[in-house]
Amino acid sequence: MFLNLIDMALASEESAEVSGELASIANESVLTGLGINGSMFLAQLVNFAVVSAILWFLILKPITKKMAERQKMIDDSIANSKKIDENLSKSEKSYQEKIDMAKVEANKIMEKANCEASQTADVLKAKAKKEIEGVVEQARRNIQIEKEEVMLGLKKETADLMILALEKILNEKIDLKKDKELIENALKGVKD
């Protein structure tokens, strides 16, 4: 009985081994049928690695690098153009501010100039008026002096004329004393 049990156990072990072997053979035949082969698999793995290396180092890497460089260049250009625009608008703003300031300054200067001109004009007018008055006064004085001189001259001339006339009328030469009396009398008459 016990031996039978051992035989049965051994038989079941053998059958398990056989079925395992059969399963592995079946698996191998399936893999062979599908073409799976260790060395072929390694060869294709190498092929794929070679393709990957070629694609990455000769095609994808240089092209993506250039694309990135170009993108950077475009970004930089856009950033620069923005900066230039900002600077331009700043410059325009500052230019406008300076122009406005200059206008304000110019207006102030104009106002100041007008004011100064008006003041100067008033001063000059007053000075001119004063000068004119001086000149007129001087002219009046000169006229007075000249008038007096003329009057004196006229008196002398008149006296001389009268002497001449009297000399002619009298036809005689009177002495100096009589002459003087006659002149004075004549002058008195002229004055009156």
Added chain:
Amino acid sequence: MHIPTLAPDTIFRLGDFPITNTMINAWIAILIFLILGIIIKKRVSLKPSKIQNFIEYFLDILLNYFDQVTGDRKKTMRFLPLVGSVFFFILISNWIGLLPGIGSITWDNKMLFRPSNTDLNLTVAMALTSVFLSHIMGLFAVGFFAYLNKFVQIGSLVKSFRKGPIAIFTAIIELAVGFLEIISEMAKVLSLSLRLFGNIFAGEVLMSVMISLVAFLVPTPFMLLEVLVGVIQAGVFSMLTLVYLTVATSKPHGEET
């Protein structure tokens, strides 16, 4: 009629190493990228040439789509080496598969050229790389223990003992969810690789059948469809990779300040 098999055909051997038709197509794609890369590397300038302009236009559209997922151009640029490589490699590989001669020129009764994404080895390699790198980037971005706590939430379980039975219950559930997360990570690799493989393989079979039935004009709409499928599959794979990367590098719930 020559219907492609699931496994790629071995065209010749370099020593013991088999060279398959899908591998030849992958090398053609590598050669195209290498020539294009050398030209671009030499001519790249701020004032772009026609080729550079076209690639930049395409890349710009792609980056905008990626930005919608990551929400940040810096993150997009960090993930671009992987996601961009995945996208362009799948796209060009799929479109190369539509060129005349691919699938029709035979060598020793085997297709000489076959779309490289009809090889599960390549799709699994790409999916595994994407998921693995997403975890690596996640580890660096979030920190080792915080990232580990996304999957094995033992820290939360230990803390829950101080908070009471409901917190312990929640922590146990979160621990179980963490294990489900580990399974889902494996599912990511499977779904990514099988989706791409399935779509492109199905397209190849469809094209083979259509060309065998009527050689002229009738396959044209299907070829146009395949052009579209090529773009869509490249987009889906890369977008999913990007989602995995974005999720992995973002802080787990409760960690954000």
